[in-house]
Amino acid sequence: MLDRTLVLDRLSKRFGEVVALDAVSFDVRPGELFGFVGSNGAGKTTAMRIVLGVLAADSGEVRFDGRPVTYEMRTRIGYMPEERGLYPKMKVLDQLVYLAQLHGLAPNEAHRSAETWIARLGLAERRHDEVQKLSLGNQQRVQLAAALVHDPDVLVLDEPFSGLDPIAVDVMSQVLREKAATGVPVVFSSHQLDLVERLCDRVGIIRSGRMVAAGTVDELTEGAATQLTVTAPQAPPGWAAALPGVHVVSENGTSTVVELSPGADDQTVLEAALATGPVREFTRRRPPLTELFRNAVTQGSEQ
Numbered sequence: 390m391l392d393r394t395l396v397l398d399r400l401s402k403r404f405g406e407v408v409a410l411d412a413v414s415f416d417v418r419p420g421e422l423f424g425f426v427g428s429n430g431a432g433k434t435t436a437m438r439i440v441l442g443v444l445a446a447d448s449g450e451v452r453f454d455g456r457p458v459t460y461e462m463r464t465r466i467g468y469m470p471e472e473r474g475l476y477p478k479m480k481v482l483d484q485l486v487y488l489a490q491l492h493g494l495a496p497n498e499a500h501r502s503a504e505t506w507i508a509r510l511g512l513a514e515r516r517h518d519e520v521q522k523l524s525l526g527n528q529q530r531v532q533l534a535a536a537l538v539h540d541p542d543v544l545v546l547d548e549p550f551s552g553l554d555p556i557a558v559d560v561m562s563q564v565l566r567e568k569a570a571t572g573v574p575v576v577f578s579s580h581q582l583d584l585v586e587r588l589c590d591r592v593g594i595i596r597s598g599r600m601v602a603a604g605t606v607d608e609l610t611e612g613a614a615t616q617l618t619v620t621a622p623q624a625p626p627g628w629a630a631a632l633p634g635v636h637v638v639s640e641n642g643t644s645t646v647v648e649l650s651p652g653a654d655d656q657t658v659l660e661a662a663l664a665t666g667p668v669r670e671f672t673r674r675r676p677p678l679t680e681l682f683r684n685a686v687t688q689g690s691e692q
């Protein structure tokens with residue numbers, strides 16, 4: 390039976406003294422959008438390059454369909470490299486046709502596919518322009534088209550959203566969702582965590598070459614301390630600061646976010662809020678991915 394899961398299994402890579410990856414493992418399942426996040430220099434690009442075979446791992450293995458990824462299988466991966474990889478002087482259509490043929494499509498198929506993606510990504514008026522004459526955002530659209538033009542079985546995209554305007558972000562998001570919906574595993578790196586949270590089925594967080602968390606945002610939230618949002622318009626600033634087992638995360642106008650220590654009672658917070666006057670909101674809050682990320686990348690580090 391086919392198992393179209395992309396598996397990174399204990400990948401390690403050093404550059405001299407620098408340990409870029411230390412036994413990094415995660416998998417991207419068929420039909421899944423997987424967000425790969427981590428601070429600058431955490432190892433995302435290195436891991437993606439190893440998946441593509443642009444770099445060799447010191448140890449560990451990449452598998453797809455249950456088998457180690459070979460050179461032939463790599464031609465079935467759509468890749469958007471961080472450094473981008475287009476020929477600046479080639480025209481958009483020519484470039485896409487060329488890349489599609491390089492990946493094994495017959496000339497007429499290559500043409501058809503290139504035209505399809507040019508239309509889908511809003512590049513019709515630019516199809517005979519040299520890539521170097523396009524705006525950066527449009528170059529990025531061409532780069533996405535280049536990753537998709539050979540109808541890949543896997544998509545690996547290094548920061549595909551960086552530098553895109555909101556419309557282009559929507560187009561990119563939609564295309565990635567559609568591609569995943571056809572059963573393709575899609576992994577992309579990004580520093581735009583709100584976008585990752587909105588778009589991805591699962592998220593992996595890497596810190597200094599080690600995976601520190603992977604799962605759905607709900608799974609990553611499990612075990613996090615309970616947080617409450619309390620809106621009490623007449624409460625004086627700092628009203629919650631002295632409550633036992635309560636840590637004030639933020640105070641924004643009349644709205645206060647507090648975190649409870651294990652065993653602390655949310656009713657104590659409610660009573661304290663009510664003692665100040667009316668309470669307009671009292672809800673449990675799911676920490677956003679940015680907060681989980683901040684905790685994951687700072688926990689256990691020296692700073």
Ligand SMILES: Nc1ncnc2c1ncn2[C@@H]1O[C@H](COP(=O)(O)OP(=O)(O)OP(=O)(O)O)[C@@H](O)[C@H]1O
Binds near residue numbers: 428
């Ligand atoms: N070719 C190389 N030679 C030496 N060191 C390298 C090389 N490529 C990466 N590194 C180092 O490996 C570590 C991981 O880098 P990598 O580019 O994978 O991080 P990243 O998570 O993609 O970062 P960013 O978010 O900034 O793109 C960094 O310390 C980087 O300096």
